[in-house]
Structures are given as C-alpha cells and as structure tokens.
Amino acid sequence: MSTLQLRGPEQLVVRQHRLILWIGGALALAGTILVPGAWWFTSATADAFTGTGCSVQHTVVGCGIDVRHLLSVELYYSRLFDYAGLVMTALPALIGLFVAGPLIGRELEDGTYRLSWSQSVSPARWLAAKLAVPVAFTTAGVTVLSAVYAWGRSRTYDTHYPVQSSERLVYGAMGPVPVGYTLLCLALGALIALLVRRALPSMALTVAAYIVLLPVGEAVRPRGRFWPLQLVETGILLALAAGAVALAFRLLRRHHA
Template sequence: MSALTLRGPEQLVVRQHRLVLWVSGVVALAGIALVVGAWWFTSSAADDFAGTGCSVQHTVQGCGIQVRHFLSVELYYSHLFNYAALFMTALPALVGLFVAGPVIGRELEDGTYRFAWGQSMSPARWLAAKLAVPGALTVAGVAVLSAVYAWGWSRTYETHYPSESSEPLVFGSMGPVPVASALLGLALGALIALLVRRTLASMTLTVVVSLGLIVAREAVRPGGAFWPLQLTETGILLVLAAAATALAFRVLRRYHA
C-alpha cells in the first residue's frame, strides 16, 4: 500500500484499514497459489499415470490401485473448484461486510466522522473516499481472482470430472459478473451503513441482503449462451450498484445537509 501515491482522504482510508487490506491481499495470493499448485499436482499425477501404461477406460489386472489414485487426484481438483466457486459467490457479501462495518458503520456509530468533516472535508468527499479505495481494490482483486478461476476451471476439461460453465456457481465465479456483483455488495454495504448507523446491525443486514440477492439471481437466471448472459447480468448488476451508490449519497445529504 505504501507504493500507492494516494493523498487526502483516500490515503487516510488506506492507513486506517491497511491491516485488513494486506490480509485480504495475502488471502487472494494464497488462493491463486492454491489453484496453480493444485493443477500442477494434478498434471503431474496425469503424467505419472500415463507412464504406468494403465488406462481408465480399459483397466487391466494390476492397474486398479493406479487408476483409483489417479481418479482420486482429479476428483480432489474438481472439489477444489466447488469450494472456490462458493468463495467467489460469497465475495459480494464479504466486500459489503467490510464497507458496512469498519469503513463506514463504525465511524458513524462512534462519531469519528465529525473529525474528518471538521478538517475542511465535505460529507460527500468523505463518502467518495470511503467508496473509491475499496472500490478500486475490489475491481482489481476480483478481476484477477475471476481470471484465475476461469483458467483453473478450463483445466477440468482435461480431467474425468469436467464442470459446465452453465452451472450456477461456476457461471457466477468467472467473467465480469463477479466484479459487478462485488461492486453491488460494496454499494449496498455503504447504503445500509448510512441508513442503520450501527456497526453490527449494518454488517448483519448487509450479509442478509447480499446473500438474498445472490440466491435470487441464481434462481431466476435464464439459460443461454455464456457471454450474452454474462454481459446482460453484468449490466444489470452495475445499474443496481450505481443506483445504490446514488441513493447512498442522497441519504448522506438528507441527514447531513
């Protein structure tokens, strides 16, 4: 974070939450390393299995152990992407949780926002900084995680346990949809924090609303080609995120005009 040439309120936001930001970065890097390492291990197992002369389709006597071991490794790789998809699906709630709690909710509850506003910073400028820093990091981080997930998912077609892009959790874990979904979670966290003004209550309500929207999306998503659906859903999510952000600024002006 020290490499970022930020000034003013944005720099203050980074300094206030640098521990959480660093931990989030470390977790993201660990996830990327896990995906890459898992594929390397699975690919190595495939090479070793090929060297045995055994075949999954035509198992002969003496190859049972090798076949079971090889299929187990591929199955573990498939399970890894099921868990990764759950994490990617929950990201909007996690982003909203962070914004609704430490970033905005806590300052509103403790009253420390008055100090910032007393330093020639307008309420709108304060909120803009609170959204800009996590917003920029969310776009960059989730975009990378989405790309890594897509790369790892594509490798499942080289195994005996491929997963289809139309599967709900898989569809929502790659492409631009996860980024737009995370931005919506961020905007909802800010809006709810401004309305509720209590840290724990804001965080709880943000998680409930974010997960509810995720479940609703999965229930009503139509079938069709991958990219048209991705772009359509991304557009809808971005419109909702923009609306929630605009409403957050309106709430701020109403209570702190």
C-alpha cells in the same frame, strides 16, 4: 501500499484499515497460487500415469492402484472448484460487511467522521474516499481470482471430471458477474450504513440483502450462452450498484447539507 501514492482521505482510509487490506490481499494471493498449484500436481500425476502404460478405459491386471490414484487426484481437483465457488459466492458479502461495519458504520456510530469533516473534507468527499478505496482493491482482486478460477476450471476438461460453466456455483465465480455482485454489496453496505448509522446492524442488514438478492438473480437467469448471460447480468448488477451509490450520496447531502 505507500507506493500507490494516495493522497487526502483515500490515504487515511488505507492507513486506518491497512491490516484488513493486507489480509485480503494475502488471501487473494493464496487463491491465485492454490489453483495453478493444484493443476500442476494433477498434471504431474497424469503424466506419471501415462508413463505406466496403463489405461483408465481398459484397465488390466496390475493397473488398478494406478488408475484409482489418478481418478482420485482428478476428482479432488474437480471438487476444488465447488469449494472455490462457495468462497467466491461469499466474497461479496464479506466485502459488504467491511464497508457497512468498520469502514462507514463504525465511524457514524462513534462520531469520528466529524474529525474528517472538520479538516476541510466535505461529507461527499469523505464518502467518495470510503468507496474509492474498496472499489479499487476489490475490483482488482476479484477480477484476478475470477480469471484464475476460469483458467483452472478449463483445465478440468483434460481430466475425467470436467466442470461445466452452467453449474450454479461455477457460473457465479467466473467472468464479470462476481465483480458485479461485489460492487453491488459494497454499494449496499455504504447505503445501509448511512441509513442505520450503527456498525453491527448495518452489517447484518447488508448480509441479509445479499442473501435475498442472490437467489433472485439465479431464479431470473435464463438458459443460454455463457458470455451474453454474464454481460447482461453484470450490467444489471452495476446499474443497481450505481443506484445504491446515488441514493447514498443523496442521503448524505440531505442530512448534512
């Protein structure tokens, strides 16, 4: 991470939380490898099945085992996106937990933020650094994971178990929407930490806020074309995130002017 050439408070944030950042990066890398790897195995199974001369639609004697094997592999590949969708749905909450707890809440609770402020770092600069680092890392990571998920899902149309983009977990794992939810949870985590000033309660409230917001977003989501809906919903999420960040800076100025 030293290659990023960070300076000042941002560099300190990376140093303090480099283990969590490395773990997050490793998990993101594992996700980007898992989906193409699963598709490679599924595709290789389909190619091997084609070489047998058997057909799923017109199964003949002697082909039952091969047909069942192909359909099983394709079904497992399809179900992979249900589990991956759950992970992508939980990811914003995990990032909000990190911001509300170890990143901001703990420093406010322990009083270690005073050390930074006594070293020519203003409260606003301190908070900006606390937000800039997770914004940069999570935006890049979630964007890559979302793109890989979308690519892998599109491959299911080459199987007997296509995954539709309108499915709840699938819709929320693709496009810019997961990035929007991630940034919103990040902003809420910062705002709640500044309000509560304790790590564990801030983390609990951040998760609770996300649990409330997620079904609300799904309930007001109309039926329509994928990309227009994605862009509109992302715009709303980014506006809410910007509002939460603005409130966080205002709160910081009010108490530490």
